[in-house]
Amino acid sequence: MSSVKTLAVDLERAGNAAFTAGERVTGRVVLELRRETQVVSLKAQGRGVATTHWLENRGMNSVYNDYSSKITYFRKRQHLIRDNGELTVLAAGRHEFPFSFQLPEETLVTSFEGKHGSIRYWVKVKLHRPWSTVRKVKKEFTVIEPIDINTPALLAPQAGTKDKMARAWYRNFGQVNVTAKIDRKGYTPGEVIPVFAEFENSTSRSIVPKAYIAQTQTFIARGTMKQKRSVVATLCGDMMSARSRETWHGRAIKIPPVGPSILQCRIIKVEYMLKVCVDVPGTSKLCLELPLVIGTIPLHPFGSRTSSVSSQYSADLEWLRMTIPEQPEPPPEYSAVVTEEEAQQRNAGPAPPPAEDLSGPLQAFVREFRFRPPPVYCEIDPNPQPYNIRPRCMTC
Numbered sequence: 001m002s003s004v005k006t007l008a009v010d011l012e013r014a015g016n017a018a019f020t021a022g023e024r025v026t027g028r029v030v031l032e033l034r035r036e037t038q039v040v041s042l043k044a045q046g047r048g049v050a051t052t053h054w055l056e057n058r059g060m061n062s063v064y065n066d067y068s069s070k071i072t073y074f075r076k077r078q079h080l081i082r083d084n085g086e087l088t089v090l091a092a093g094r095h096e097f098p099f100s101f102q103l104p105e106e107t108l109v110t111s112f113e114g115k116h117g118s119i120r121y122w123v124k125v126k127l128h129r130p131w132s133t134v135r136k137v138k139k140e141f142t143v144i145e146p147i148d149i150n151t152p153a154l155l156a157p158q159a160g161t162k163d164k165m166a167r168a169w170y171r172n173f174g175q176v177n178v179t180a181k182i183d184r185k186g187y188t189p190g191e192v193i194p195v196f197a198e199f200e201n202s203t204s205r206s207i208v209p210k211a212y213i214a215q216t217q218t219f220i221a222r223g224t225m226k227q228k229r230s231v232v233a234t235l236c237g238d239m240m241s242a243r244s245r246e247t248w249h250g251r252a253i254k255i256p257p258v259g260p261s262i263l264q265c266r267i268i269k270v271e272y273m274l275k276v277c278v279d280v281p282g283t284s285k286l287c288l289e290l291p292l293v294i295g296t297i298p299l300h301p302f303g304s305r306t307s308s309v310s311s312q313y314s315a316d317l318e319w320l321r322m323t324i325p326e327q328p329e330p331p332p333e334y335s336a337v338v339t340e341e342e343a344q345q346r347n348a349g350p351a352p353p354p355a356e357d358l359s360g361p362l363q364a365f366v367r368e369f370r371f372r373p374p375p376v377y378c379e380i381d382p383n384p385q386p387y388n389i390r391p392r393c394m395t396c
Contacts, residue, residue, distance in 0.1 A: 002132075006032035009044075009123055009139035018144040019121075021108045025141065029080060029097040029125050037090050040128040041083035046101035047124065048073035048143065050109060052117035052219040052267050054226055069221040069267045073121075074104050087130065099123070103143070109265045111142045116219040116226050117268050147186075147260055147295035154186025154293055158274075164286040166203045173280070174203035178288045180211075180276040185291060188298045189257045194250035197276050201240045208279045209237035209246060211253055213292065218269040232258050232272075261293045 011027040019025060029044060053068040080097040081088050101123070112119040121143050127135040149155070159181035166173040180197040187193060199209045213233040219226040235253040240246050253274075262270040272292040277285050 001034065003033055003035050003037040003129075004031070004127065004135055005034050006030060007125065007127055007135050007137045009125055009137055011123070011139060011141060013141075018111075018142040019103060020144060020146060021103055022105045023103050025101045025103060025123065027099060027123065027139075029099065031090070031095045031097070031127070033090055033092050033095070035092045037092075038087040038130055039081055039090055040087060040130055041079065042081035042097060042125070042127050043077060043079045044097075044099040044101075045078075045124045045126070046074065046076045046122070048075075048103075048108065048119075048121040050117070050119040050265055050268055052221045052226075054116045054219070054221070056224075067221040067224055067226075071265070071267060073108055076101050083128070107264055108143050108145055109268075110145045110260055110262055112259065112262060112268060112270065114217050114219065114268065115228050116217075119262075119265065119268060144260070144296055145264070146297055147293065148297040149184070149186030149188065149293065149295040150297065150300050151186070154295065155184045158182050158185050158290040158292075160288050160290060162286060162288040166205070166280045166283045173205050173283070174201075176201055176203060176207060176278050176280060176286050178209075178276055178278055178286060180288050180290060182274060182290055186293045186295050186299075187255055188295050189255050191298075192252045192254050193274065194252055195235065195248055195274070195276065196250055197248040199237075199240060199246045199278060201242060201244050201246075201278075203280065204242050205281055206242060207240050207281075209240065209248075209276070210279065211235040211237075211251070211274065211276045213253065213255065214273045214275055215258065216269075216271045216273065218271070220267045220269075232256050255294065258294060260296050263293075 008030045009027060010030060011025065013019070025046060029042065031042070050071040050073065051069070053066075055064040055066055057063070058065050078099050078101070080099060109119050111121060120140060122138050122140040124136065124138045129135075159179075161177070161179040163175055163177040165175050177200040178197065180195060182193055182195060193213075195211050197209070197211070199207070201207050212231050212235065215230050215232050217228040219228075233253055233256055235251060237246065237248070237251070258272075259270060261272060262268060272294050274290040274292050275287050276290070277287040279285055
């Protein structure tokens with residue numbers, strides 16, 4: 001029976017807590033021995049690697065071409081028991097060895113698992129003993145590169161228009177036009193995208209408007225590209241009859257819990273697209289694509305307020321979520337609104353005419369009081385009513 005009972009790696013961050021660039025990965029190696037054991041060395045290694053791999057058949061003789069690529073983002077090693085030419089004797093029982101790795105300060109790529117590639121980060125421990133096989137254990141951890149959608153590029157509205165002549169063989173059914181707009185480019189999982197669109201059906205057939213969020217995974221190796229596409233959310237409209245028009249005033253499509261966009265890796269990319277399409281029976285589909293970026297840092301309050309109609313829609317939703325304060329704020333001081341020069345000019349204006357000359361037009365006298373300063377704001381009633389006043393009886 002082996003003398004090693006347990007060899008495990010425990011990270012200080014429990015559960016699925018993620019790391020970011022520049023943080024420190026700390027933990028301990030737990031080694032339990034059944035009896036006294038001689039150890040040559042014990043070392044921990046931290047690594048972050050992006051890899052792609054797939055096979056393709058390029059001929060009739062079942063010859064497969066191997067496509068693979070690899071990028072190492074960080075690689076660090078720490079000796080917990082150093083091999084200095086002498087054996088280290090450990091007593092039976094439990095032993096703990098702390099370790100610590102500093103992640104690179106430069107941008108790391110978010111962890112990812114795909115069909116033809118992956119981006120993984122892990123801590124691997126190797127235990128070397130004399131005349132025994134090397135014991136290994138590996139503990140993976142998650143890295144998420146922050147993507148802040150509160151940037152001007154990701155807050156910009158996305159819009160487009162596209163038309164197509166619907167044909168089947170030699171017959172021409174007419175033209176279909178699609179115009180769509182969303183209030184911004186960046187979103188986070190769980191958010192709702194209000195889709196503003198207009199569909200014009202000038203054909204002699206019925207059409208069905210649709211919208212969906214598509215994910216595209218791109219894997220690159222040896223100058224060759226492999227892609228995997230999938231639909232993560234859908235929105236289906238009502239059937240439109242021939243020669244008709246339909247408008248979407250902020251139809252909602254919700255983003256499911258998907259991974260963030262990956263745009264900084266040279267061999268793996270994860271991109272998202274909002275596609276507004278029209279199905280025309282008997283002919284190909286008309287599809288308008290609006291780019292999306294799925295981020296990790298959500299939208300700040302009032303971050304998407306622009307002059308567009310769609311952004312006003314989202315800003316109104318932010319107002320609905322706000323709570324009314326218990327006590328309203330007092331109005332600003334008169335000096336904060338009107339400069340000192342303007343106040344002197346307005347106060348130095350002509351005095352109002354005497355009471356006996358009020359027979360003229362009313363507007364002539366209102367004009368003289370237009371720039372007079374308002375009374376000083378005060379939260380205390382200047383004319384309080386005494387509490388001992390009894391209401392007057394109307395029958396007296």
